[in-house]
Amino acid sequence: xQITSPGFKRNATRxxxxxxxxxxxxxxxxxxxxxxxxxxxxxxxxxxxxxxAKAIKDHVLENLDIYLETFxxxxxxxxxxxxxxxxxxxxxxxxxxxxxxxxxRSVTKGKSMITEEIGLNSFLEKSDITPIETDLGEYIxxxxxxxxxxxxxxxxxxxxDQVRDDFKKAHTHLDANRAMDEPEILLKEARxxxxxxxxxxxxxxxxxxxxxxxxxxxxxVTNEGNGxxxxxxPKVHIVVASIEKIVPTLEDMSQIMRVLARSATGQEMSVYxxxxxxxxxxxxxxxxxxxxxxxxxxxRSEMIGTEFQDMxxxxxxGACMNHCPVYHAVGGHAYGWVYPGPMGSVLTPKFIGVDKAxxxxxxxxxxxxxxxxxxMRIPLPKMMRHWRExxxxxHLSPPAQRRNLKLWAWVAKRPTLxxxxxxxxxxxxxxxxxxxxxxxxxxVASAWTKHRDMPTPEGGTFMAQWKGKR
Amino acid sequence: xxxxxxxxxxVTCLVDMFRPSVGFAAVKLLEDAGCxxxxxxxxxxxxxxxxNSGDRADTREIAIEVxxxxxxxxxxxxxxxxxxxxxxxxxxxxxQGDPVWHExxxxxxxxxxxxxxxxxxxxxxxxxxxxxxxSATYHDSCxxxxxxxxNAQPRKLLASVEGLSLKEMKNSNVCCGFxxxxxxxxxxxxxxxxxxxTANIEAADADMLxxxxxxxxxxxxxxxxxxxxxxxxxxxxxxxxxxxxTPPIGGKRE
Amino acid sequence: xxxxxxLERIKSRQKVDGDDSDRRRAVEKRIxxxxxxxxxxxxxxxxxxxxxxxxxxxxxxxxxxxxSEQSMGKALVEWLRDHNLPAEVRMSPDKRLDGLRxxxxxxxxxxxxxxxxxxxxxxxxxxxxxxxxGTLALTSGPDNPTxxxxxxxxxxxxxxxxxxxxHYEDIWPRLRKRFGERKxxxxxxxxxxxxxSADIEQTLILGAHGPVRLHILLVRD
Numbered sequence: 019x020q021i022t023s024p025g026f027k028r029n030a031t032r033x034x035x036x037x038x039x040x041x042x043x044x045x046x047x048x049x050x051x052x053x054x055x056x057x058x059x060x061x062x063x064x065x066x067x068x069x070x071a072k073a074i075k076d077h078v079l080e081n082l083d084i085y086l087e088t089f090x091x092x093x094x095x096x097x098x099x100x101x102x103x104x105x106x107x108x109x110x111x112x113x114x115x116x117x118x119x120x121x122x123r124s125v126t127k128g129k130s131m132i133t134e135e136i137g138l139n140s141f142l143e144k145s146d147i148t149p150i151e152t153d154l155g156e157y158i159x160x161x162x163x164x165x166x167x168x169x170x171x172x173x174x175x176x177x178x179d180q181v182r183d184d185f186k187k188a189h190t191h192l193d194a195n196r197a198m199d200e201p202e203i204l205l206k207e208a209r210x211x212x213x214x215x216x217x218x219x220x221x222x223x224x225x226x227x228x229x230x231x232x233x234x235x236x237x238x239v240t241n242e243g244n245g246x247x248x249x250x251x252p253k254v255h256i257v258v259a260s261i262e263k264i265v266p267t268l269e270d271m272s273q274i275m276r277v278l279a280r281s282a283t284g285q286e287m288s289v290y291x292x293x294x295x296x297x298x299x300x301x302x303x304x305x306x307x308x309x310x311x312x313x314x315x316x317x318r319s320e321m322i323g324t325e326f327q328d329m330x331x332x333x334x335x336g337a338c339m340n341h342c343p344v345y346h347a348v349g350g351h352a353y354g355w356v357y358p359g360p361m362g363s364v365l366t367p368k369f370i371g372v373d374k375a376x377x378x379x380x381x382x383x384x385x386x387x388x389x390x391x392x393x394m395r396i397p398l399p400k401m402m403r404h405w406r407e408x409x410x411x412x413h414l415s416p417p418a419q420r421r422n423l424k425l426w427a428w429v430a431k432r433p434t435l436x437x438x439x440x441x442x443x444x445x446x447x448x449x450x451x452x453x454x455x456x457x458x459x460x461x462v463a464s465a466w467t468k469h470r471d472m473p474t475p476e477g478g479t480f481m482a483q484w485k486g487k488r
Numbered sequence: 489x490x491x492x493x494x495x496x497x498x499v500t501c502l503v504d505m506f507r508p509s510v511g512f513a514a515v516k517l518l519e520d521a522g523c524x525x526x527x528x529x530x531x532x533x534x535x536x537x538x539x540n541s542g543d544r545a546d547t548r549e550i551a552i553e554v555x556x557x558x559x560x561x562x563x564x565x566x567x568x569x570x571x572x573x574x575x576x577x578x579x580x581x582x583x584q585g586d587p588v589w590h591e592x593x594x595x596x597x598x599x600x601x602x603x604x605x606x607x608x609x610x611x612x613x614x615x616x617x618x619x620x621x622x623s624a625t626y627h628d629s630c631x632x633x634x635x636x637x638x639n640a641q642p643r644k645l646l647a648s649v650e651g652l653s654l655k656e657m658k659n660s661n662v663c664c665g666f667x668x669x670x671x672x673x674x675x676x677x678x679x680x681x682x683x684x685x686t687a688n689i690e691a692a693d694a695d696m697l698x699x700x701x702x703x704x705x706x707x708x709x710x711x712x713x714x715x716x717x718x719x720x721x722x723x724x725x726x727x728x729x730x731x732x733x734t735p736p737i738g739g740k741r742e
Numbered sequence: 743x744x745x746x747x748x749l750e751r752i753k754s755r756q757k758v759d760g761d762d763s764d765r766r767r768a769v770e771k772r773i774x775x776x777x778x779x780x781x782x783x784x785x786x787x788x789x790x791x792x793x794x795x796x797x798x799x800x801x802x803x804x805x806x807x808x809x810s811e812q813s814m815g816k817a818l819v820e821w822l823r824d825h826n827l828p829a830e831v832r833m834s835p836d837k838r839l840d841g842l843r844x845x846x847x848x849x850x851x852x853x854x855x856x857x858x859x860x861x862x863x864x865x866x867x868x869x870x871x872x873x874x875x876g877t878l879a880l881t882s883g884p885d886n887p888t889x890x891x892x893x894x895x896x897x898x899x900x901x902x903x904x905x906x907x908x909h910y911e912d913i914w915p916r917l918r919k920r921f922g923e924r925k926x927x928x929x930x931x932x933x934x935x936x937x938x939s940a941d942i943e944q945t946l947i948l949g950a951h952g953p954v955r956l957h958i959l960l961v962r963d
Contacts, residue, residue, distance in 0.1 A: 031676050045944035063782045070779045077772075083752040084762065084769045092924060102745040154950060155941035171941065178943050201942040209951055216951075217859050232773045233926045243892050243937040243952025250888045250929065261748065266769070267776040272910040276782070286798070287875040287934040290952070295926035298882075304856045304889045305882060305928045315748045322755035343663045347680040381674050383667025383681070384540060385630035400581075406542030415542070419673075427538050427546035431553065433530040444505045455739030456713050465672040469679035470710030473506065473721075473738035480499050480508035484527050 019137055019165050021370055023354030026377035033348040042175050043349050046168070050340035053284020054391065061280065071274045072395045075331040078264050079322060085231045085264045086313065092234025096296030098309035106136035109314045113138065113223070113256060116310050117147055120254045122220035128238060128245030129153035130225030131169050131334060132258045132314060134356045135369070138223075149223075150215045152244035154208055161188045167350030167358065170282050170336040175349050178204070212244070222248035222306065226259035227278065227333065229311070232267040235295040236311060239278060239288045246292055255294065255306035260314045262330040274333060277393035282335040317368060325404045329364050331394040338388035338398055344381055353378060360388035360398040367405050376414055379405035441482055444475040451475075492524040493611075496561035498554070498600075500571045501533040502702035503723075507737060510702065513729035514567045514603050521611040528557040534566075534574040540668055544582070551579050552589065555596045563610065564600045567725050568701050569632020572602035577635050602632055603725060604700060608641040615648030618730025625657045625694040626724065627685070627708065629701035633661055642700060642724050649727060657692035659684075666707040682711045690717050696736075698724040709738035716741060773924075778911040784873050791873045795906050796960070798876025802935030803948055804956040814959055815845020818898060821957055822850070822863065827896060832861040836885035839867050839900060842959075856887035857894070864894035864953075870913055871906040871958070875934055878958065879913050882929035891931050897953040899933075903963045 022029055033039055058064045078085055090100040101116075103109035117125060125142060127133065127149055139149045139160070151160040155173035159166060161184045166172030173181070182198045185207055197203060224245050228237040236257040238245045249255045265271045279285040298305030321327055339345040339359025350358030355375070357365045363378035372379075379402035388398045409415050429436050451457050451474025459467045466472055495518050503510045518525050535550035554575065558564045566572040576597050583589040607613040626646065632638040639661075646654055665671065665681025672678075685708060689697050697712070697719045699705050709721035720736035758765065785791050796806045809817040822829060830851040833839060842865070843852055855864065866886045868878045878899055882888040891897060907913065910932070921927060937952030948954055 027674070027676075030674070034676055034680050042943070049944045061782060063780050066780050074779075080756065081765050081769050083749045083756070084766055086749065086752075088769065088773070096925070102748055104744040104747050108744055152951065153941070154939045158941065171944070173941050174944070176942075181942055201945045202947050204942060205939055205947050205950060209949070212951065213859065231769075232776060233924055235926055235930075241937065242939045242950030244950065246888070246892045246931070247951055250892070261752075266772050268914040269776045269778045269911055272914075273779040275910065283940070285802075285934075287802070287877055287932070289802070289933065289935050289937055291877075291932040291934075293926060293930040293932075294928065295930075296928060298928050301884050302882060302928055303884055303887045313748075315744075315751075319748055319751040319755060322752055323757055324755075343665065343681045343684075344674075344677055346684075347677050381670070381677065383630070383663050383665060383670045383678075385663035385667070386634035387630070387661075387663065390634050403540065403542065406540065407544055408542070410542030410544075419541070423538060423541050423543055424546070427543065427550065430532045430535070430538075430550055431546075433532055433553075436532045440501070440505045451739075453739070454742070455735050455737075456710070458714075463672065465675040466710070468675055469714070470682065470707065471713040471738060473706050473709045473713070475506045476508055476734065478508065480504040480511035481527070481529065481531075483508050484511070485529070488527075 019356065021355050021374060023366060023370060023375040023378060026352060026354055026381060029352035029354055030348040033352045038177055038180065039175050039349050042177050043346060046174055046340060047346050050284065054281055054337060054340070057280035057284040057286060064277070064280065067273060067276050068393050068395055071277050071393060072331060074265060074270045074273060075394060078266065079262070079327060079330055082261065082264065082322065085266065086261060088231040089229055089234055089264060092231070093296065093311055096234055098234065098296040098311060101310060101312045103312055103314045106316050109136045109258065109312050110138060110141045112312050113258065114145055116254060116256055117221050120220055120308070122147055122254070124148045124150060124215070124219050125221045125223055126150050126152050126216055126219040126248045126252065128224035128240065128248040129156050129172070130223070130258060131166070131356065132225050132260055133223065134165060135316065136314065150219065152212050152216065152248055153242060154205060157208055157212065158184060165356070168336060168339060169334050169357065175351065216247040216251050219252045221254040221256060222252040223256045223258060224249050226257050226263050228265050228271050228274065229259055229263045230268055230271055231264055233295055235293040237271060237291065237293050239291050241289045243290055246290055249294060250305055253306055254308040255310070257294070257311045258314065259311060260316070261318055278333055278335055281337040281391065281393040321368065326364065326368065326401055328396050329401060331396055332361055333394055335393060337391045337393065341387040341391050343383065343385060364398060364401045364405070372405055372408055373414055376409050437481060440479050444479050445477065447474045448477045492522060493563065494561045495523040495525050496558040496564045497525050497527050498531060498534070498558065498564055498566040498571060498575065499527065500566055500568045500702065502706070503567055506706065507702055507723060509731060509734045510567050510723040510725050513723070513725040513731045514565070516729045516731070517603065517607060517616070517725060518565065521607055521613050523611070526561060530557045534571045536571065536574045537668060539574065539578060548582055551582055551593070555579070555592060559592070559596050562599065563606065564596070565603050565606045566600070567603040567723065569602045569629050569636050569638055570701050570703060572600060573631040573635035576600040602636050602638055602700065604645060605636060605638045605641045608644060613645065616645055616728045618728060619650040620727050620730065620732055621651035622695040623653045623655050624696040624698050624727065625655050625689060625692040626660060627657070627664060627697060627699040627704060628661045629699050629704045630663050632700050638700065645728050646724065652727065655692045655694040657688045659688055664704045664708050666703045668703065671707055682707055686711045686715055686717060689719055695720060696727070697721045698727060700724050705737050713738045713741070776914065781909050781911060782874055784908045791908065792903060792906060795871055795873045795876055799935070799958060800876070802876055804876065804935045804958055806958045806960055808960050808962065810962050811841060814842040814900065814961060817959055818842065818846050818865070819849045821898070825896070825955065828862055831863040831865050832857040832890060832894060833865040834867060834886045834890060836867040839865065842900060855890045857890065859893045861894040863896040863898065864890040865898045865900070866890055868899050868901040868905065870916065871901045872910060872913070873906060873908045874910065877932050877934040880931045880933060881927040883927055888929045888931065891933065892952045895949065895953055896955045896957070898957045898959060900959045900961060902961050
């Protein structure tokens with residue numbers, strides 16, 4: 019997909035002025051937050067489970083090489099195939115090979131952010147294979163030629179009237195005058211259209227929420243059931259998963275499962291949690307004849323042992339963006355690549371380069387709400403700060419900003435000079451503010467006064483007054 | 489009687505420059521609680537602007553000066569959750585791997601507290617003796633809330649202010665959009681966030697908006713005045729100390 | 743190639759020395775022990791745990807009928823009638839459904855699973871039910887084809903009270919016993935309520951791609 023992260027500021031300003039988007043984001047601002055809070059409060063063990071979930075993933079990351087080998091061995095033992103991909107292009111190559119060998123023309127897809135990361139859909143289309151997104155939200159945005167704006171609610175940036183118009187345009191085989199004014203009707207229509215696609219697909223591609231080393235199982239967690247139809251009806255099931263999805267045992271998976279849905283949608287449990295292990299067995303009446311797992315690295319292994327390792331605990335629940343004031347304001351597309359919100363602000367610089375994605379880790383107030391709700395206790399603000407440090411070290415931050423910062427730091431390290439400077443500034447601004455005690459416009463702070471007044475200082479500094487009093 | 493508890497007051501750069509009243513309110517509250525208050529003259533800033541801009545080297549140099557100036561006191565107290573969080577949580581992180589300074593920073597950080605929580609949690613202050621006839625709504629500043637766990641403490645002391653009634657706003661724990669340099673670097677986004685905040689403040693229908701951090705207060709006051717809303721803005725310490733004769737932050741509505 | 747590249751890079755980043763036999767042993771041990779972690783509290787008595795199972799399933803918009811071994815057929819027929827559904831079901835060949843088949847065959851057309859996607863009602867037998875969240879566990883195989891859990895708009899699942907367990911962690915030992923250590927059926931479905939989507943304006947609608955209704959016939963021991 020086209021990267022627009024360097025234009026984050028422009029994207030953001032456009033998003034702030036987009037009425038449809040702002041209306042749609044209203045749902046994120048309340049729904050997800052209240053539901054998560056209720057689900058967390060209803061489970062007394064929730065905080066302890068978060069600690070344990072973190073410990074499990076930390077253990078995995080310390081032994082990831084061995085767990086991956088173990089996983090591979092179990093998949094193979096059950097008749098499946100594992101394909102290793104160091105890069106996105108390798109992963110696409112593996113998938114295309116499998117599809118070609120199966121003579122595939124149409125591919126159904128369960129919701130998968132990894133396939134967004136590797137740009138699979140456009141690649142398959144160029145190779146004359148039709149990818150069909152089957153998650154309702156993904157289906158809608160595929161019709162619109164868009165990308166997900168949220169990792170678990172891909173069409174959260176849209177309102178019903180937009181979906182209705184898209185369906186009208188796309189489903190030309192249906193009566194043009196049909197009733198379409200309820201979400202139920204639209205859902206039913208999509209169900210009908212997609213049912214045929216499910217039954218006729220040659221290959222089904224899903225992501226994975228977990229990979230269990232103990233049994234070689236891949237797990238998807240969904241609500242619609244589309245992922246299950248995707249992976250049980252076609253002859254070939256391809257799982258595309260990144261290497262950090264590994265958990266040691268079924269028991270470990272159960273622990274993390276308990277914090278996943280609660281953090282994501284506020285459900286105690288998503289409707290469908292499905293474990294797939296290998297292809298159908300000889301006696302099975304249904305299920306795929308082939309089972310492939312494409313294991314994608316795409317730079318993740320480079321994060322191990324660095325200040326970004328904690329990010330590999332991420333289970334893609336979306337809680338960080340659901341609670342992020344910046345995401346609430348601008349939505350997911352403004353971030354300009356696959357992963358939005360705080361998790362995206364940490365991941366995107368890794369994937370597309372901090373030179374392109376530098377805005378993202380800077381566009382945070384460090385309010386810390388993301389870390390507060392992250393089920394895996396990932397210190398997201400700390401990692402965003404690490405990116406800022408890299409930018410500073412590489413001289414990527416704007417020169418004027420650097421100069422101001424350096425000047426300020428130079429003065430801050432010289433108390434006598436600092437005292438003098440602050441006294442002059444405080445006095446000067448105070449005089450300007452006068453009895454209104456504020457300024458509507460201040461040349462050096464125009465970015466501030468564009469939107470709000472600048473309260474002016476009371477007069478003398480505290481330090482000067484203190485010296486006078488004591 | 490044993491020697492009084494010595495407290496080094498970390499004034500914070502914004503209080504020093506914009507709102508000395510908060511500094512004096514802090515001194516009063518600390519002295520009322522029985523502390524001996526010291527104000528080292530060599531203090532400037534906690535280094536947060538550099539820290540959050542990725543400038544580790546400058547932050548470290550500033551931090552060393554702060555530690556040197558304050559480590560002699562029993563406690564270091566700041567009328568800010570943000571600066572308090574910087575001193576208490578981030579200083580040790582800054583010296584990770586430094587055999588001398590890491591330990592020194594750890595010891596220093598262990599003595600740092602935000603003003604209000606210091607009064608309630610360390611000095612066991614149960615009530616204050618001020619009187620303010622007004623209603624107030626309280627904004628939980630992010631760093632204080634999430635880094636230092638400040639939530640019940642200010643509400644508890646505010647409840648003891650004679651004549652004051654507390655009216656909770658919706659989403660009091662959601663960021664006001666300040667975020668230090670964020671407010672300037674991403675002004676449009678910051679504006680969207682603070683606009684939501686001031687709407688919640690107005691809906692709470694209180695005479696006063698209180699919070700424990702000057703950064704957030706300047707931001708919210710600036711927006712409230714720009715929008716012509718009536719709520720007056722003060723640091724929570726001013727109300728607890730009964731020092732509300734000064735004009736509110738950003739003045740009053742005209 | 744990529745396999746070795748990825749594994750080597752992980753190893754080099756982990757900063758571990760060449761000999762990883764200790765780590766290997768630790769991993770083997772952890773997998774062999776598969777120790778359960780934190781288990782959320784469940785009510786103290788069996789009666790209350792069954793009630794929680796039902797409450798949780800209903801909270802997830804499933805419906806539950808408590809039936810006896812003899813009244814399964816009647817309950818199924820009534821449920822179909824109450825929901826204006828045709829007297830025709832697609833039923834899994836699971837032997838544990840034989841009783842139900844016999845009881846209902848006079849009043850219903852019973853077709854053998856799996857179906858072709860055109861069925862209105864599917865009937866399966868669950869491996870277990872989980873008290874914790876009102877979840878059903880269904881295993882694939884000739885007895886209970888997986889596609890039957892998803893294709894029909896209405897899914898009726900027979901569950902025995904004795905198969906109602908407290909936690910997800912209680913499923914795994916049962917599967918290990920049945921399929922062997924480190925082996926699994928092709929598919930295990932954990933199902934909590936009927937299919938749904940909230941992708942349009944965050945409005946929750948039941949019946950996305952899977953069943954619109956999930957009905958559990960909970961059979962008394």
